[in-house]
Amino acid sequence: MNKEELTPHFEELKRELAGKVTDEQLWKELNTYLNEYRVSIDATKSGIKRKYGADPTIPFVSAESASKKVAELTGSEMRVDITAKVSFVRRKTITTSQGAKNVVEGTLGDETGTAPFTIWGGEDMELEAGKTYVFRNAYTKKWNEKIQVNIGSRGAVEKAESEVSIPEGVAGGPAEVKIGDLREGSGEVTVTGRLISLESRKVIARGEEKVVRSGTIADSTGKIQFSAWSDFGLKDGEAYKIKGAGIRVWKGILQLNLGDRCEVSRVADSFGEIDLSAPKKTVAEIMASGGGALDVSVSGTVVDLKNGSGLIMRCPRCNRSVLNDSCSEHGPVTPVMDLRMKLTLDDGTGAIGVVVGRADTEKLTGVTFAAAEGLAKARGDRECVGREFAQMMIMKRMTARGNVLCDDFGPQMTAASASLDEIDVHAEAKRLYDEVEAAL
């Protein structure tokens, strides 16, 4: 066996004998067992493990491999036959310490469960998703609490005589989760929903240009942003079932990550009318769920107006607000004037920063951009607009809708829309009176 073929075995032994043997020693042992004494790979591995004391309870395995169901795999099989259906498969080049290697990897499963598999040195193998195969002389490992099936040089993959099917939601498969129930740490999930927005952009990842598709997917319980690193043939407005998506959190906002191993299939759209209005949240609720939120609306009282409200200057190239005609990105520029407000909204459960753009600032204050500019000119003071806005806005009740991000300074919303609230003081006071009286 050459070094390349030995790599997966070497890696496995190294992991199991963590720290008990140096790399150099391990390579030497493998060479001695296999090339000098010409024992089989399984006996070699078993012998080395026992010699360096990986786990004294490992039984002496028989030379014959046993057949197992996916759910029966323990992660320490050294020779096992598995008859399973391949639900996903692709070729991949992975980089190991011995250089680039071509492997075939995918997901296999039977009626008891699913597991990822890797075929080392199997570049010539033609596996088809949806077909059933017998994975002979496989060895298994445990990685991140998941069993992985490997086919090394002594292993083989053959077409099976009978078909195996993988029922929905078998153990080991990603759990089927409603979008509204997704949480940080949900692990791999299966989500079914309708694409309600889609865009693609080019990014440079590890020196390679890649197209990333991102957007929003919704079901009847909620919506979530996603990003996809492969072309799954996604189309806006269509419904998809996404198997094996990951969850990550960016500034408190949950996102669905469609990795390469994801299985995406178009399904019939049975969602009907999906409610796409922004759910109403209190600041405390947003903080309790991580401090970020996708498209929510928050109602409260304006308690402060921050510096940088009123007439501001922006870089004509990147739109950043600039001070002293100098952009932090583009250096000296001739800035353009804009109107905005940075409000603090407090709903009694907490406070949130809200940035309101020009159109909504005009609507909320009743002061147009032109009027603000005129006022600044008349007074010879651009800052006066912000001070006027503070007088107008503090103590106003308003509702703002948008995405909330969370950083060290707490939750911040960039308002997609904002409006003043009408309060019927008499009706609400009567409601409170009735409630208090009834409770006494």
Place this chain on the structure above:
Amino acid sequence: MNARETAWRLFSSELNGATYEIKAATEKAPSYIVTRLGAMVNRVLMAGVLTEKESVGSQDEPMWRGRVQDLAGGSFFINVGGRYQPEAAIAMDSLEPPAFVAVVGKVRSYTTDDGRVFVSVRPERIIKITEEVRAQWALDAAKSTWGRMLAMRKAAALGDGATEEALAKAGMPQREAQGIATALAQYGPPASAPHLKSIQTALRMVLPDDNIDLGLPEDMPDSPDEIVIEGKSDSEHKSEIEDIVLALLDELDTDGKGAPRDELERRAEAEGISSMELEEVSNALMDKGQVYEPNLRHLKRI
């Protein structure tokens, strides 16, 4: 995370009746005044009538004291210092009592030698409002008071079992659980009558034609503890603070450069002198020519 502290809507009687403070453990951590209904207050949002104001600063360093009466009948006491609250100081300068105002500010407590606790508000923002906005606020404060009374009632029913952990486990948000458990431990179960009285008074103002009656005795005072604005015309108290500050200046001036401000502030706070008062007293002493500032960070006796 340094998320901004929420602004509590509460009537002045609840705030002024608080005597317990959770002091900041570290320099940047916030302090909280805990009310008898379990509000953990660092910041308040209040509205009412500015009934009086008094300038206690100088041309260069404007400072104001004032009193804002809420719709439930009690008053908030405010201290506006120019250096840290420029917006509020400018607003205060132009306001003429009586005026409808709203105030957002941080709370401060001060304990006298005989153990009485005064709570005041250091406004960050003071703005003129309409009578209607005042009514809106009073309704908010009444709702929020009622919410705390209900939560307190539930917690008090647990007796000694009303710990922060138990309340949080029962579904109460962490901050609320902490406030209520602290209040019960410090004050015991609260009397509901004074708070109901505040709600009733506020509702009567908002709904003058609705015969609001929560069945409370009519001769109950609106605000049980009438409080004099702290230190006002209390020259004795002031000269006492001056003596303490002068003694501290002597003690802290170890190298002849004067007493470091931050150290002075810490020691004064330990003596029960708020930074606001220290500011005032230092100004008074400078006016009298007894101390001077060799630089912005030191204060030195002449």
